[in-house]
Amino acid sequence: MSSLICKTLHHVRSSVRACSSNYNNLYFIQIHLFSLSSLETTPNQHSFTVNYFINSCGFPSEKALSTSNYVKFETPNKPYFVLAFLENHGFTKTQISNLVRKYPPVILCDPEKTPLLKFQFFKSKGVSSTDVAKILSSAPTVLKRSMENQIIPSFNFFKSFIQSEEETISAIKRNFKLLLVDLQACALPNVEFLREANVLDAKNLFMLKFMSGAFNSTSDRFRKIVNEVKKLGFNPSKLNFVLAVHALKSMSKSTWERKLRFIRSGVCLRMTLLWLLGSIHGV
Structure with missing residues (x-):
C-alpha cells in the first residue's frame, strides 16, 4: 500500500513541476492528497471510488455510491490529471462537479484526446x-460525440445556413444542442421539406437559431407536424407558422390531440397560436 502512495505522490510532484504554480493547482493537489488518506483505510476498490467522488468531486454519498457501480478506479492518478486539466482550462469547481455528475466516465478519459480536441x-x-x-458542463454529451462525424459537420451545416461564423457561435451558445442534431436523418431533410412547403429561409433560420429542437425529429413525424399546421390555417410565409410547428413538436401526442379538439371548436388563429405555445410551458 505504501508503495502505491509513494508512486502517486511522485506523479503529483511531477505534475506540480509541469504546471504553473497557482492557488487552484495547489487546491487540487491538496484534495487528491486527502483522497490518498482514505486509501489507507479503505483498500476496497469500490470504497475508494466512492470516497474519491465524495472528497474530490463533491458528490453526495448516494450519488457517489450509485456512480461507483459503473465507474471504478484503484488510484487517483488518471482522475487527478482530468480534474487538473479541466481546472486549468477555465472550469470552476462547480462546473467540474456538474460535468462529472452528468458524465462520470469523463473522470477516466485521456484529457489530451477527448476534452482537448473539443x-x-x-x-x-x-x-x-x-x-x-x-x-461542456451544460451539455457533456458533446464530449462523447465524434469531432469528424458530428461536431464539425454540425457546425459547418449551421454556418452555411446562417452564413456567419459569429452568429453561428452565438446560436450554439444559446442552444448547445445544435451540435447534437442528427443532420442526415433529421435536420437536412426537415429543412428541405420546409422549403418545399414554401417556408421562407428567413423563417427556417429563425427556427434553427432559436428552436433547434424542432429539427431533431424524424422526417416522417416532422412532415406530419408541418402538414397539421397547414391544415390549421397557418400561413407558411409568416413567423406564426414556424412557431406553431415548434409548439406541436414540443408536446406529447395526448396533449396535441386535446389541443386540436379545442382548436377545431372554432377559435381564431391568434388564440390558436397562444394555445399551442402554452403547451411548451405545460399549460
Missing part, C-alpha cells in the same frame, strides 16, 4: 474558455 475546436472559432466550460 477545446481546441471551440477556441479556433473564437469561443472563450469561459463559454467552452459552460457548453
